[in-house]
Amino acid sequence: MSRFAEAARFAVRGVLGNKMRSALTTLGILIGVAAVIILVSVGTGSSAAVSEQISSLGSNTLTVSSSQGGGGGRGGGGGFPGMGGGSVDSGSQTRLAELTVDDAGALLDDELAPDVKAVAPTVSASSVTATYTGASHDVSSFTGTTPSYLAINDWTVSAGSAFVDADYTDRERVALVGVTVAEELAGGDGSDLLDETVQFNGVEYSVIGILSSKGTSGNQDQDDVVIAPLTAVQDTLTGYGSVDAITVQATSAETVDAAQAEIEDILNSRHKTTSDDADFSVSNASSFLEAATSTTDTLTVLLGAVAAISLLVGGIGVMNIMLVTVTERTREIGIRKAIGAQKFDIVSQFLVEAVLLSVFGGLMGVLIGVVGSQFTIVGVEPVIEPYSVVLAFGVSVLIGLFFGLYPANRAASLRPIDALRYE
Numbered sequence: 440m441s442r443f444a445e446a447a448r449f450a451v452r453g454v455l456g457n458k459m460r461s462a463l464t465t466l467g468i469l470i471g472v473a474a475v476i477i478l479v480s481v482g483t484g485s486s487a488a489v490s491e492q493i494s495s496l497g498s499n500t501l502t503v504s505s506s507q508g509g510g511g512g513r514g515g516g517g518g519f520p521g522m523g524g525g526s527v528d529s530g531s532q533t534r535l536a537e538l539t540v541d542d543a544g545a546l547l548d549d550e551l552a553p554d555v556k557a558v559a560p561t562v563s564a565s566s567v568t569a570t571y572t573g574a575s576h577d578v579s580s581f582t583g584t585t586p587s588y589l590a591i592n593d594w595t596v597s598a599g600s601a602f603v604d605a606d607y608t609d610r611e612r613v614a615l616v617g618v619t620v621a622e623e624l625a626g627g628d629g630s631d632l633l634d635e636t637v638q639f640n641g642v643e644y645s646v647i648g649i650l651s652s653k654g655t656s657g658n659q660d661q662d663d664v665v666i667a668p669l670t671a672v673q674d675t676l677t678g679y680g681s682v683d684a685i686t687v688q689a690t691s692a693e694t695v696d697a698a699q700a701e702i703e704d705i706l707n708s709r710h711k712t713t714s715d716d717a718d719f720s721v722s723n724a725s726s727f728l729e730a731a732t733s734t735t736d737t738l739t740v741l742l743g744a745v746a747a748i749s750l751l752v753g754g755i756g757v758m759n760i761m762l763v764t765v766t767e768r769t770r771e772i773g774i775r776k777a778i779g780a781q782k783f784d785i786v787s788q789f790l791v792e793a794v795l796l797s798v799f800g801g802l803m804g805v806l807i808g809v810v811g812s813q814f815t816i817v818g819v820e821p822v823i824e825p826y827s828v829v830l831a832f833g834v835s836v837l838i839g840l841f842f843g844l845y846p847a848n849r850a851a852s853l854r855p856i857d858a859l860r861y862e
Contacts, residue, residue, distance in 0.1 A: 450792035453764060464760045465800030468835050471750025472804025473811060475831040478746045480812040480821035482739025487822050489735055499556075499692045500591060501699055501723045503685040503706070505537040537681035538719060540669070545705050546687060552705060554698040557688040559588035562669055564676040569616075569624060569665070570638045576623035579663040581639065583672025584686075589615075591688040594666065599633045599648030602668055610670040614644040617662035618652045639665070642675040695723050743827070750831070753800065754838035761793050761846035772850050785851035793843020794836060801835030 454461050543560035546552050564581040582588070586603055589595070594615075602613050614637070621629025624637065629649060636643050644667060653661035673679055689698035699721050706712075706719055765772070772785060805828055812821040 447787075447791050450788050450795060453768070453788070453792045454795050460760060461796060464756055464796050465803065467753030467756040468750070468797050468800025468838065469753075469804040469807065471746065471753040472801050472831040472835050473808040474746035474749050475743060475834075476805065476808025476823065476827050477811045477816070477821065478742035479739060479827040480808075480823045481816050481819050482735065482742045483824050484819045484822040486735035486739065488819060499689040499695055499698075501687040501689065501695065501702065501721055503538065503542075503687060503702060503719055503721050505681060505684075506718045506720055538683075538685055539681055542706060542709060543682070543685045545709060546685070546702055548705070552698065552701040554690050554694040554701055555687055556690045557587045557591050559585045559591055559686045560669060560682040561588065561684050561686060562672055562677050563683050564639075564672055567639050567665070567676065569620060571624040571632065571635065574624045574626075576620060578620060578639070578665050579660065581665045581667075581672070581676070583667055583669040583677065585669060587688075588666070588686060591686050595651045596648040597651040598630055599646070601648055607668045607670055610674055611668060612642070612644045612671045612675065613647045614639070614665050614667040615648040615650050616646055617650045617664040619660055619662040620665060621646075621649050640676060644671070699723060747834075750834060750838065753835075754797075754842045757793055757796055757839060758842035758846060760796075761789060761843055762849070764792070765789065765846050765850040768850075769853065772853050776853070782851040786847045789847035789850050790840065790843050793846070794839035797835045797839025797843075801832045804835065805832050 538560070540560050543558045546555050546558045562583040564583065567578045567581040569576045569578055585607055586601065589601055596615060597618075599615075601615060602611070605611075606613050616624075616629075616632065616637070618629055621632045623629075625632035625635070632646050633649060635646055637646055638644075650662070650664065650666070655661060669682075687698065687702060689695045702721050703714065703717070707714065707717060710718055712718060775785065808831070809823060809828070812823045814821075
């Protein structure tokens with residue numbers, strides 16, 4: 440033990456003997472460790488944001504999309520009054536074109552779809568600019584839908600009231616606006632916009648409610664939205680045709696798969712298609728979540744790998760400096776071996792010196808990495824993973840051992856007589 444303590448004492452003296460060189464050497468390890476922690480935190484934070492956004496759709500929510508694209512329009516009654524038909528003649532049989540409001544209404548059949556709780560067809564108006572008393576704002580998302588859409592997607596109204604079936608049927612030009620839209624147009628907390636008339640692409644709508652805030656998810660502002668009756672949106676902004684999508688709520692999270700099968704059976708029957716040539720697709724939040732999680736996990740691994748490369752470069756820097764140190768202290772090594780120092784003593788001295796550089800750099804890297812992960816980076820709130828801290832620091836110590844072993848063995852292998860002759 441005393442031999443190791445002596446080796447440690449020589450190692451500390453070697454590190455402190457050239458403070459600037461030691462500091463620059465540890466800088467490489469510091470950057471590598473900090474980079475691993477911060478980049479893994481960014482990847483994890485991005486994954487958490489995506490998961491939260493998808494989960495907010497609800498574990499029992501499904502989305503039916505047209506494989507041919509939507510148009511924003513008009514279908515038949517099917518449980519949604521006030522709508523006309525939308526079909527094309529294909530020879531001997533008539534087949535519905537894309538997705539229509541009729542399709543949405545058909546999904547509410549208690550016998551054919553007992554696991555479907557609610558349905559909401561949607562259309563999206565693009566490039567909508569809202570204007571109010573001189574102020575203007577480009578709305579990110581303008582959705583035309585039915586009253587059930589709010590409950591399905593967990594939208595609530597913080598001020599005013601939501602539109603109802605009568606508004607939908609009577610094609611009333613009323614709108615629910617998100618907090619961001621209200622604040623941009625009316626200033627303050629946006630409450631002054633309630634019961635006022637706002638123009639959307641020059642068309643007047645009465646604001647009857649302000650939606651509760653959902654905040655941001657990554658770079659997406661979920662409050663930059665307007666929701667209005669589908670009928671009114673078709674009349675004024677999108678025109679008539681097919682709907683963009685149909686949002687469906689299953690009776691519970693456990694019946695999602697059954698509801699999906701029922702939806703596919705009903706639509707295949709209405710569209711005269713099969714599972715092989717269906718002109719629509721049905722997806723649920725779980726499938727989105729699995730795909731998104733897989734993607735963000737891959738991103739996190741890639742970010743960690745990139746950061747690990749900088750840690751490796753830092754380790755090479757440690758070995759380089761240790762080789763220089765061995766060369767500079769060749770005569771010292773010769774003197775120590777001449778007065779009885781064994782190979783273990785020399786190896787321990789230089790190995791401990793390399794590890795000290797790595798440990799110090801690792802500790803500083805952990806500190807900077809943890810502090811740096813407290814700030815929002817490229818719109819993402821980093822989430823520190825404890826394993827990344829432990830792994831990064833552990834690897835920095837192993838790098839000191841690995842890259843310090845060769846210089847230490849080289850020093851211990853010097854013959855005393857050759858070392859003493861070295862100039």
